[in-house]
Amino acid sequence: MDFTPSSLTSEYQRRVAEFIDREIAPVEAQHLAELRDRENPWVVLPIIDELKEKARSQGLWNFFLPPAYASEKGRELGGPGFTNAEYAPLAELMGRHVIAPEIFNCNAPDTGNAEVLIHYGSAQQKEEWLQPLLDGQIRSAFCMTEPDVASSDATNMTATAVIEGDEVVINGRKWFSTGIGHPRCRFVIFMGLTDADADRHSRHSMVIVPVGTPGMTVDRMLSVFGYFDEPYGHGEVSFTNVRVPVTNIIAGPGRGFEIAQGRLGPGRIHHCMRLIGLAERTLEIGLERATTRTAFGKPLANLGGNRERIARARIAINQARLHVLYTAWLLDTAGAFGALSELSQIKAVVPQMAQDVVDMVIQWHGAGGLTEDHPLAGAYAAARSLRLADGPDEVHLGVVSRIELAKARAHGRNSK
Template identity: 75%
Template sequence: MDFALSPQAAELRDKVADFIATEIAPVEAEYAESLRKLDDPWVELPVIEELKRKARDAGLWNFFLPPAKADVTGYPGLSNVDYAPLAELMGRYPFAPEVFNCNAPDTGNAEVLVHYGSDEQRERWLKPLLEGKIRSAFCMTEPAVASSDATNMAATAVPDGDEVVINGRKWFSSGIGHPNCAFVIFMGLTDPEAPRHARHSMVIVPRDHPGLRVERMLNVFGYLDPPYGHGEVVFDNVRVPKENVIAGLGRGFEIAQGRLGPGRIHHCMRTIGLAERALEAGLQRATARTAFGKSLADLGGNRERIAKARIAINQARLHVLYTAWLLDTKGAKGALSELSQIKAAVPVMAQEVIDFAIQLHGAAGVTDDFPLASAAAWARALRLADGPDEVHLGVVSRLELAPYREKS
């Protein structure tokens, strides 16, 4: 295996790092404060549009796309191994992924349309999404059922002549709060009598379509995450043309599996960046402050904790790179266990590192004066997003046990 970056990716990494240092980092505090002061935070501040323009003009755009689909997208894209260090850099700042048009859930929705969308769907929805002109949301999780098991899904997408009728309630629909959200991808039950993995469909629904209503925006540990957010969305007899079905009725589960693989590894890539930034903040605090005649770094067991944090981040990064290499060389099926391994391991690692950084900051660490409290909330929430830990650990153990059970 080879984790070395291609010359193209190495150049892009340096350019992204420089762009973040010179354009994004200097405006982070002002941007966050501006959002906090707004009565309605669900807006796109001009600074983001200006940063997006600069990034696109510099060619720092749409890194996440699969290289094999360059003919469909018009963008060369990067391998997963090459994308990893760029995503890690973006993960250090909450709004950086959007600046480079690499923001979730848009990346996952774009991949769905790249791999499964019709020519018409790509022209109407994918093209402006890749141009950064619109945003999108993904509606899968439901409040009334355990959504980690997709077969529990109660919301429906039922064919009726030339239309599909959509009914149900979704929540934690990421991206729905963005003012430029133009469409959602809805996953619903089409045929409860079909084979287990052929019951569901994915359908494109315009954000302003009659019958689609955002009932409320949900906070996560007190954070609303504007301007993206996570909403509870009601679909009340929403009728869309059958042409809005992605790939065909009954293929929702297949598409979901294809979508979630890249989504999970991208989350892990960004989360390593988040952990790195937290450790850096902790080290700055630990060497700049003294108590009881010593620097914080030399008090208690902090030096050992610093070493363990560095080891944990490096282990997680190598684990993610190995999974990225498997995805590039063997596809999603060849990386099935590893995708679940990193999704279970990386957020837990980040939680522990961020918590240590908070402890080094004392009471200040739990305020919004530093980005650690929001980072802790995100890392904890990620242990539920894209499947809870238990589901991923179940996948890993099932695959580990399979050859032994076959022998018995």
């Protein structure tokens, strides 16, 4: 394997970095402060649309699109289409700033929902929902986790999507539905139980539910360590006898788990690389603090074990990056099943690494690090929440250990 970027990917890395430094970094803090100060923060401020238009006009758009799809649809959708390994460094750059992913139309959960529709959606679903999503005209949400069951085991899901004639009747309650608070959220992908008697991995379906369908209610927006992540947000959503056409089922009844596995592979690469970008920016902020702030007659960098902590942070970030790049390469070459262990490995390792780096830099900032005067508290909330999103650490470690034990048993049989 060779992680040296091609001339094309190097060009895009340069262009994205320059756009972020020139257009996004100078306005982000003011933008976030303005949102916080508004009585209603669930709005799109003009600067976001201005930056999105600039990015798209420069071809800095939809980097996550698979090469085959991007090639089929042409450059009007944005970039040339990158493999997971090629996209990873771009995701890292975007992870350095909260608003950057949306500016390039690469924010979660829209990227995952778009990929679901690309790979599994019908022609009608692509025309009605995918195209506006890729154009940046609308946003979306993903409704999977439930408050009343342990959603770390997805087979526990009790919300239902029952077929009645030419309709699907949806009932249940979901929460931490990321993106539901966005004023332009126009549809959710709902995962629900369709056939309780089927094989445990063939019981559920994914269904497109337009926002505003009768019976669908956003009950409340949920905070994470006091942050609401406006204007995207994480909501609790109830569905009471919600009816949509059976044509809104994605790929067919009972294929929910199959779709989920296809969706989560690239999504974990994206999440992890964005977190590495967050960790890099946080370490830069920390080094500035540690070399300019003095206590007891010394720079903070020279106090206690801070030099060793700096070294270990650098090593941890570099290790995490190489781990994710290897996993991205494996996903490109061997598919999701061939990268199953590695996808769980990075999901367990990278959020913990980022959390540790942010925690260290908060400590160097003292009480100020806990406030909104610095981006550190928000960074900590993001890193800590990713130890639960897309499956908690324990689930991923369980996958890794199960695969390792299976290999050990196979080796034992083969050696006899």
